[in-house]
Amino acid sequence: MTKSDKILEAALKLFITDGFHGTPTSKIAKEAGVANGTLFHYFSTKEILISELYLNVKKHLSNYLNHNLDMCKTTREKSKAICTKWIRWGIENPDKFTFFQQFANSPFINSISREEGAKNFEFAFEIIEEGISNGSLIDIDKYLIISILFGAINGLIHFALEFPEKFDDDYLETGFRMLWRSIANI
Amino acid sequence: MTKSDKILEAALKLFITDGFHGTPTSKIAKEAGVANGTLFHYFSTKEILISELYLNVKKHLSNYLNHNLDMCKTTREKSKAICTKWIRWGIENPDKFTFFQQFANSPFINSISREEGAKNFEFAFEIIEEGISNGSLIDIDKYLIISILFGAINGLIHFALEFPEKFDDDYLETGFRMLWRSIANI
């Protein structure tokens, strides 16, 4: 593990407990086991460190969602794969999930363009588009479908993180059935 | 408007653009048109100021949701009233909504107990319970229903704030129909 990775890992851990501004760079360096100056060698400002961490986590999620996705044929299968994987990702990576939510609801997100935000997630939009044109999804704005889906998935992850004993395959089944009923054209 | 209210108003405005730690108390006082010391006369620490603001906003939302709710009879009517009002509240109070989201996803929320978080929203849980027992809602954990609903409503508000021209009565109709289909027992 490179020093750069150690710094990002330490930052993630501290950010979710103390917040962005509440975490001094000195503390990040200490937690990462590197000198203060080393941090600024890799990330010239604190803000750059934060956005690189965000891009990192976003990439990690999109890779996770994309994995083996081409094995699914119908819109429903693809949607199910994405939704359940997303929830799994949240449960398996609670720190990354929390950071993602924190960042998405922080003023930092404004410094990132909408294109950059949607980058690596084009495949999700394509699936929604495909579903609308083949008639399996209701015919409304694809961004609206994504917004609702995204919000509901966050809700499912929040619940499962709060009550871990209730999380199992059944939970994923039930959860997806609820999501699907809200967007399916039936 | 009291000085105390002016301080809270200024804090809300600054927090959503600069973040909690990114907003100095001196700036809040200046924006509110009061002296630095006056701020600490009303709120002995910055943290207390932040949580009081949160309780304030939460109360504002719950009052908004509760208004004339007893005119609704069925579970569906009550649910619809709450969901559409919640979305309206978000559109009419974008600053409060943004602050609420920011706070809910910040480390500050951890200093507040779950009971305190759910306070003033007991009526929503009661409606869900009622719906489950009278068979109009699917029979799953009420906290799960709330989590999904809450997430999806946030998604609907986010979308409407981003594309204000798409927000109208039709939007609320379509939005609620989607939410209802996911939780209704049909």
Add this chain to the structure above:
DNA sequence: GTCTATAAGCTGATAGAC
């Protein structure tokens, strides 16, 4: 209650040796 003045402590970032 409201203000001004102030301090102790911390923060992001730099300089320069190795």
Add this chain to the structure above:
DNA sequence: GTCTATCAGCTTATAGAC
């Protein structure tokens, strides 16, 4: 690339006059 030493500026909070 990595470290130590250091600073200039800002931050929360207090003290005390009015």
